[in-house]
Amino acid sequence: MNDKPSTERYIGLMSGTSADGVDAALVEIDAQQIRLIDFIDTPMPVELKTRLIDLNQNPQLSLSDLSKLEFQVAMEFISATQKLLLQANLSKQDIRAIGSHGQTVFHAPEIPMSLQIGHPAFIAKQTGIDTAADFRIDDLAVGGQGAPLAPAFHQHLFKTKTTCCVVNIGGIANISYLNPESGEVYGFDCGPGNALMDELCQQEFGCDYDRNGEIAASTEPNANLLKQLLLHPYLHQLFPKSTGRETFHYQWFAEQAALIDENTTPAEQMATLNAFTATSIALGIQQLKIAPCNIWIVGGGAFNPTLLNNIQNQLPDFNIRSSEEIDINPNAIEAMMCAWLAHQRIHQQPVALKSITGSQRDVTLGGLWLAN
Missing domain, CATH: 3.30.420.40 (ATPase, nucleotide binding domain)
Known part of the structure; x- marks a missing residue:
């Protein structure tokens, strides 16, 4: 007998190219649809935003600075998660998993490599919620561009x-x-x-x-x-x-x-x-x-x-x-996508990207960091 609930709640976290903030979406996912339950947009600290944007134009930094940015961005993602849970009056036990895109600081499919920071281990351990992340690299590993991931999600949402x-x-x-x-x-x-x-x-x-x-x-x-x-x-x-x-x-x-x-x-x-x-x-x-x-x-x-x-x-x-x-919130869609990617990772469902990124085959995306 399968006693797994038919509906699960996920949180999706997204910090986009503009680096202006962290979007956090709470969604319910079942076999039929994806529903947005709650959403917040938390601003990125000005100094951190400036450093991230500068990095796009001057992609040279020390390992020490990279490590600091990894931690600082993770803390912003953790804060957004905690604020969303408080706003929705939910606890960590109510969430099946978090999907975190991370902040892209370097995307070079010709290498091929794509680097997102905001380490998911900190998110998982400090929120107490299993966290799926690093979604792009699996597509790159099978010959894809690693982006965009959104069209596969749009097919499910629209x-x-x-x-x-x-x-x-x-x-x-x-x-x-x-x-x-x-x-x-x-x-x-x-x-x-x-x-x-x-x-x-x-x-x-x-x-x-x-x-x-x-x-x-x-x-x-x-x-x-x-x-x-x-x-x-x-x-x-x-x-x-x-x-x-x-x-x-x-x-x-x-x-x-x-x-x-x-x-x-x-x-x-x-x-x-x-x-x-x-x-x-x-x-x-x-x-x-x-x-x-x-x-x-x-x-x-x-x-x-x-x-x-x-x-x-x-x-x-x-x-x-x-x-x-x-009735689809334009601002929430990318964070909703991250929640959906977490759902796909938890259930080990490949994401259909062959016709989108040019990958050799559809694969399961991302790694999973456990809360315990």
């Missing part, structure tokens, strides 16, 4: 009866193509999401991000700068492919702006970066060579109407819609 795309606009943007009739799922990173715009805000405007895309909407993009940005070879590579902040960072943007030898204002630069993100997403959709369909926008970009309008203008035959319209 149970639509018609073909659609899901575009996650976090620090980096990625596209999922879901065809329920054929069962086809494709996905890849298409280029920058919010990371460049956020960093420009922090450098030039003294704010964390362009709220509602208001700065970008205040003026027109610089056509020559946009043309220069669009020359980046990554945008024209065929998928499977993956990228990160080590490729699209503020130093790279400043170098591109200098090449055009024009005095662009910070507002013009923001408008240009907004258009650049929208255009790189449109180029990714066009690579799929699919008929017009709904494109569900998730991640922080779902709250930027200027960006959504720019994407719609680039793809006039598609329907650009926020996942809020179907």
Whole structure:
């Protein structure tokens, strides 16, 4: 007799490319669906965030500094878990496992290697909850890109009866193509999401991000700068492919702006970066060579109407819609994915990534750190 409960609770922890905070999602998972029960977003300490972002542009540090960052990020993940449990009025005994993505500090599938920090041993031991983590490396070990992982989860979350795309606009943007009739799922990173715009805000405007895309909407993009940005070879590579902040960072943007030898204002630069993100997403959709369909926008970009309008203008035959319209919290999806990955690891279920990352076969992802 199998007395295992049909419904289990998991916590997913995610710190994305922007390194602006730790998202923590409490979900219930059963054979039929994944339900979001509670969610919090805890800000990353400013000094730690600065060090993490600097690391993307200058990926050189001592083993001592790496170890300190491993511990500090883990402590932020532990704190987010404890706050979520308190908010939900639950204890560690109520949670089957934690899924922790960790903070990506280096992603290089050509090596192949991908490094996430925030060691799961600390999370497991200090929360008292078994913790699954280090999900990307198993896919890399069988010839995959190690990213994106989201499309496999989107297939489970967006149970639509018609073909659609899901575009996650976090620090980096990625596209999922879901065809329920054929069962086809494709996905890849298409280029920058919010990371460049956020960093420009922090450098030039003294704010964390362009709220509602208001700065970008205040003026027109610089056509020559946009043309220069669009020359980046990554945008024209065929998928499977993956990228990160080590490729699209503020130093790279400043170098591109200098090449055009024009005095662009910070507002013009923001408008240009907004258009650049929208255009790189449109180029990714066009690579799929699919008929017009709904494109569900998730991640922080779902709250930027200027960006959504720019994407719609680039793809006039598609329907650009926020996942809020179907009661899916755009901010919670990546943390929910980490909870789902923990569920897959606990039950030793392979994650279907062959058509997404180009891996040789579908494998079980991640290691498991026990609380005891």
